[in-house]
Amino acid sequence: MKDEDLMKIIEERISHCTACDLSKTRTKVVPGEGNIHSPIVFVGEGPGEDEDLSGRPFVGRAGQLFDKILESAGFVRKDLYITNVVKCRPPDNRVPHQEEILACSHFLMAQIAVINPKIIVPLGSTALNFFINGSISEMRGKFFDWKGEIKIFPMFHPSYLLRNQSKAPGSPKALTWDDIRILKKAYDEIKEKMK
Ligand code: URA
Ligand code: SF4
Ligand code: URA
Secondary structure (H helix, E strand, C coil): CCHHHHHHHHHHHHHCCCCCCHHHHCCCCCCCEECCCCCEEEEECCCCHHHHHHCCCCCCHHHHHHHHHHHHCCCCHHHCEEEECCCCCCHHHCCCCHHHHHHHHHHHHHHHHHHCCCEEEEECHHHHHHHCCCCHHHHCCCCEEECCCEEECCECCHHHHHHCCCCCCCCHHHHHHHHHHHHHHHHHHHHHHHC
């Protein structure tokens, strides 16, 4: 079966999923979007209010900052794949509970299996700890091995950057602007090899 068809089946299953209580309060599911052949997959925590209403990941305030971060390094959003650990909005944007993350995990793992990316970028602590246990502040901006050929490159969550607006050297924003450049360099090298 074609990758596009496999991803459609995953999205269809997400849209009917009632495996955890987040299904009771969601408006729309937010499966993820973008290029399913992207060598990089970005993974956020879970949909917020704007995402719940639109069914699309990272479209609210955090999403707009995320777009700016991507653009600053020369990334084109539609070339990438963007999703979340949980596909339904946690009420009041609370952190998803462990049982919700576990109930949803097979969807993210299936999406990763279809895309087969070279690099996964967990945004923030919840996404990082889905893949590898550790501290986002200590691990951001570095590459870690995960399952075979895949590298994990953690970055701060854009919502964290909205709460920490300083751009001084060493600030979360300054570090993130460094990280996205490192990621773009790795992306360009992967693209070059694929030619
Ligand atoms: N925050 C997330 O973690 N994901 C989104 O899609 C939007 C905001
Ligand atoms: Fe299903 Fe995931 Fe939504 Fe829970 S968050 S209902 S497991 S799709
Ligand atoms: N804590 C988080 O949960 N996420 C960040 O990005 C930074 C600190």
